Amino acid sequence: xxxxxxxxxxxxxxxxxxxxxxxxxxxxxxxxxxxxxxxxxxxxxxxxxxxxxxxxxxxxxxxxxxxxxxxxxxxxxxxxxxxxxxxxxxxxxxxxxxxxxxxxxxxxxxxxxxxxxxxxxxxxxxxxxxxxxxxxxxxxxxxxxxxxxxxxxxxxxxxxxxxxxxxxxxxxxxxxxxxxxxxxxxxxxxxxxxxxxxxxxxxxxxxxxxxxxxxxxxxxxxxxxxxxxxxxxxxxxxxxxxxxxxxxxxxxxxxxxxxxxxxxxxxxxxxxxxxxxxxxxxxxxxxxxxxxxxxxxxxxxxxxxxxxxxxxxxxxxxxxxxxxxxxxxxxxxxxxxxxxxxxxxxxxxxxxxxxxxxxxxxxxxxxxxxxxxxxxxxxxxxxxxxxxxxxxxxxxxxxxxxxxxxxxxxxxxxxxxxxxxxxxxxxxxxxxx
Numbered sequence: 001x002x003x004x005x006x007x008x009x010x011x012x013x014x015x016x017x018x019x020x021x022x023x024x025x026x027x028x029x030x031x032x033x034x035x036x037x038x039x040x041x042x043x044x045x046x047x048x049x050x051x052x053x054x055x056x057x058x059x060x061x062x063x064x065x066x067x068x069x070x071x072x073x074x075x076x077x078x079x080x081x082x083x084x085x086x087x088x089x090x091x092x093x094x095x096x097x098x099x100x101x102x103x104x105x106x107x108x109x110x111x112x113x114x115x116x117x118x119x120x121x122x123x124x125x126x127x128x129x130x131x132x133x134x135x136x137x138x139x140x141x142x143x144x145x146x147x148x149x150x151x152x153x154x155x156x157x158x159x160x161x162x163x164x165x166x167x168x169x170x171x172x173x174x175x176x177x178x179x180x181x182x183x184x185x186x187x188x189x190x191x192x193x194x195x196x197x198x199x200x201x202x203x204x205x206x207x208x209x210x211x212x213x214x215x216x217x218x219x220x221x222x223x224x225x226x227x228x229x230x231x232x233x234x235x236x237x238x239x240x241x242x243x244x245x246x247x248x249x250x251x252x253x254x255x256x257x258x259x260x261x262x263x264x265x266x267x268x269x270x271x272x273x274x275x276x277x278x279x280x281x282x283x284x285x286x287x288x289x290x291x292x293x294x295x296x297x298x299x300x301x302x303x304x305x306x307x308x309x310x311x312x313x314x315x316x317x318x319x320x321x322x323x324x325x326x327x328x329x330x331x332x333x334x335x336x337x338x339x340x341x342x343x344x345x346x347x348x349x350x351x352x353x354x355x356x357x358x359x360x361x362x363x364x365x366x367x368x369x370x371x372x373x374x375x376x377x378x379x380x381x382x383x384x385x386x387x388x389x390x391x392x393x394x395x396x397x398x399x400x401x402x403x404x405x406x407x408x409x410x411x412x413x414x415x416x417x418x419x420x421x422x423x424x425x426x427x428x429x430x431x432x433x
Contacts, residue, residue: 001026003195004050005188008032008043008065009057010161013178017055020184024192037064037137037162044070052198053077053191058179059108060160063134074194079179079187081109081159086177093155093175101154103127105147107140108159109177127153137162148172202265204328205301208248209294209308210239211315212256232256234287242279246270259308264297277335280321292318295325303328317392332365362404366391370401371433381414383426402429 005027007017014031021029030051032043040061044054054076056062062078065071086109094100103125129135129143140163144156156174158164167174212235239258243250246269248262270276276293283291294311298304311324314332325333357364373390374380388398405411410432416425 001196001199003027003192004030004052005191006030006032006044006047006051006054007057008034008040008054008061010034013057013161016178016181017057017184017188020181021188023185024188027188027192034061037061037160040065041068041070052195055188055191058159060134060137063132067134077187077191079183081177081179082183085180085183086157088180089157089175089177093157093173096175097155097173103153104155104157105129105144105153106157107131107143107163137166141166144172144174145170202263202268204264205298205304206262206264206267207296207298207301207304207308208246208260208262208267209296209312210258210260210291211294211312212289212291231287231289235283235289235291238279238283238286242275245275259305261301267295276323280323284321290321292321293323295323297325297327299328332369357408360404360408362401366401367405367410367433370405370431374431374433379431381428381430383417383428385426399427402427405429405431 003026005021007014007021007029009017011033014033018029018031021027030047032047034040034043037060041064044065048070054065054071056065056076056078058078058081062076065076066073090101101124105127107129109128109130127147129140137160140158140160144153144158144163144167147153148156154173156167156172157177158167158174159177161176164174164176212232236252236258239260240250243260243262246260246262246266248260248266251259251261253259276295280291280293283289292312292315294308294315296304296307296309296311298307307326307328307330310330311326311332314324314326314334315322318336320336323335325335327333357367369391370382370387374382379386382402384395384398384402387402388395391398391401402411406413406429411429412432413427414430415428417428
């Protein structure tokens with residue numbers, strides 16, 4: 001497997017990465033050079049289909065891409081500049097200017113690095129602008145210019161090419177820090193290993209299970225009519241088309257039960273466009289049947305099938321179409337609508353939770369589900385009614401669960417609310433999960 005690495009940055013930084021990548025025989029470098037940082041968006045959007053991973057010249061273009069929503073954190077990285085690179089630049093500045101600087105302005109570097117430098121070279125008076133994320137070049141330029149014109153600094157040290165050129169044009173002594181080859185190679189090694197792990201993950205077995213369910217108003221006789229048979233044939237046509245879309249193998253497993261065997265990579269490719277929700281809608285529109293969808297992932301076909309069956313068990317709690325995903329570590333993701341997903345772990349919540357719940361009449365999965373719904377809805381106070389709606393159970397059972405959580409000091413009563421009906425008011429619990 002060869003990794004297609006998109007390298008984005010100024011020309012000199014891109015050349016540095018190309019040189020460092022010569023050390024790796026399975027990385028193909030695709031260079032994308034910009035003159036202005038804003039070009040990053042166009043470069044990525046126009047070439048995303050060609051690239052496995054993005055390597056940025058530094059903090060600024062990486063966080064600029066993140067801020068504009070054109071990549072996710074896991075899709076790219078950059079080589080952090082360490083103290084060695086800064087030392088090299090400081091030495092270059094003093095040799096070229098033929099003087100020892102005592103005051104300087106420095107942008108972008110983090111406080112930890114500054115602390116090390118300050119301890120090593122205490123004679124430097126550093127004016128710094130550490131920041132995380134993205135800061136417009138204009139802000140960095142203003143920072144250096146103001147200090148220099150006030151006579152507080154003798155030289156500016158920057159990490160951004162655009163800032164470097166602008167300060168030089170203004171006649172301000174300026175030097176630019178770039179990452180060293182060893183730092184770049186270290187990050188390339190990480191990206192290589194990450195890309196390989198993602199490739200193997202995409203090759204995992206995925207089984208898409210579809211089951212037909214009937215509303216309570218459906219008559220048992222409908223199972224034996226010609227109309228029902230026509231509906232089933234129409235459903236098979238729709239599912240066969242979807243199997244072709246995800247390059248899968250379509251199988252019918254008994255009445256009203258179907259499997260599509262494919263890979264995780266194929267499902268990831270199509271899951272983002274809400275195609276499974278569209279599949280539910282198309283089925284209802286063309287066959288007038290309602291379906292539940294279970295999606296199981298696994299390192300083996302057996303594990304994937306076990307996870308599909310687990311997904312179907314979770315789906316039985318609902319009286320309307322739902323999509324349930326279960327992955328190899330038993331994390332369950334439930335999706336009722338295209339804009340509403342909740343994930344929780346159906347196996348365990350770790351050693352701490354295992355010990356806490358050991359003597360309680362509660363499963364870790366139930367606690368994990370409550371925690372996930374609370375995070376999803378941004379709620380830290382709940383009533384038994386809300387918990388019953390989350391868990392698709394009775395209010396009585398929800399009261400029992402909240403009472404158990406209270407005993408474990410994972411919830412506490414903070415008030416009451418009137419239900420609007422006769423009887424005692426509902427308790428309000430503050431969750432401490």
